[in-house]
Amino acid sequence: MNMLLLLQAVFLGVVEGVTEFLPVSSTGHLIVAGDLIGFSGPLATVFEVVIQLGAILAICVLYARKLFEVAFGLVDDPAARHFAMAVIIAFLPAAFFGFLLHDFIKSVLFNPAVVCTSLIVGGVAILAIERWRPEPRYAAIEELTPLTSLKIGFFQCLAMVPGVSRSGATILGALLLGVERKTAAEFSFFLAIPTMLGATVLDLWKSRHLLNADDSAVIAVGFVAAFISAIVVVRWLVGFVSRHSFVVFGWYRIIFGAALAAYFWVI
Template identity: 55%
Template sequence: MPQMLEAVLLGFIEGLTEFLPVSSTGHLLLVGHFLGFESTGKAFEVLIQLGAILAILSVYFGRLLWIAKALPYDPKARRFVLGVLLAFLPAAVIGAALHGFIKGVLFNPWLVCVSLIVGGIVLLVVDRLPLEHRYHEATRFSLKTYFGIGLFQCLAMIPGVSRSGATIVGAMLLGADKRSAAEFSFFLAMPTMAGAFAYDLLKNYAILSADDLSLIVAGFLAAFVSALFVVRRLLDYVSHHGFTPFAWWRIVVGAAGLAGLAIFG
């Protein structure tokens, strides 16, 4: 398969899986491994997230603009922005401190498969727990809850765990209903993914070639299109169906990945 076509396929997968609790990085690493796709400094897998970021910004632009305009006079708007920053902080600190270890050690297809399976089982259990829903609006969580969700997000430093999966499970365990948990995962994705993009670009821009950049642009465009589709439909879906289908998908992909690694290496 031509490398440009591989980049488009991986970008499409990134956009489809970024906001689902199935681990976009895990899927990219597994598919890239079996395709033989190698990116310089493993930057491609992170930098194409810009497409998913822009997709969610375009969908939520109206709400983000309203929040920005309300900041000077609305204490609820200020508290929500503070909550997002509190949730973002733990991953920002740990991600910067462990950047080399995460890419050098944890970007391992065997670990990804195990994380997918374990995460799927956790998602199945949490989706069936009789949890108390104290929050029904993503902008109305307590500051303590926002920070707690941020701590859960740190689990996603392990590829295969899923950033959205960790934040959604964390929010549900801390009292959010399924819809508000998924929606806050969208809001938290913006600074988290933008920060990861900027940090990875800073670390790798000197070693990226023109060919690398063309692959990243192709992956970015594909990620934007597919992420736009997911963001517009996910909240209504999980409100009616929960997260069980995604949990089983994780388990099946993880098991298939282990089988593939055992047979083909």
């Protein structure tokens, strides 16, 4: 087994786990990380898809109690039904447009110019929204109206543009719609389960001809690294947003986007 390849898998798995649920764009970070260490080719294509499942599993583990409560309360608990309906409604726009535009996005939008621009514009958006966002009206996911959930779902669709950040789009969209900061972050986590699972399954199906049993160990290592690092980051983020704004992530995106542009076109 190639030890260098395994170390690369650990590194990229950590990059995925750390950035997936922060409003900083995991796509942008994986692009530059993979380029820096020379991780490319068919294995990289499948690897970057599969390790997302590790990040999804982290949410399922961290919020297992809540997920079980909702699942077993669907029959006789109105709050559980309202919670599930909010997630389902918010998921629908991404399911529709993601299936419709998948090939276009992959073939046309996945390029450094789009990623760098999205990172910088998204950073400016965070700074603006944190300054002018409305007063919170929703303190819990169960309080979200169907229309509010649907609007958050449309905000999530912005993340189909590489570099936007799925978590960033949903969290900032929720803030604009009057959702309390911690609730917005947690709704983004729950919404990630069907959204990322659906996107990953679709990507795997499209890339099924690239799957190779010889690469299973490398993919497994990346999966575990993404899972562990995502657990750490999500726990930290919930505590962080309870006390702080997202301004630091806005400035980080602007700086990282500018540095990424310099990396691709100057260095």
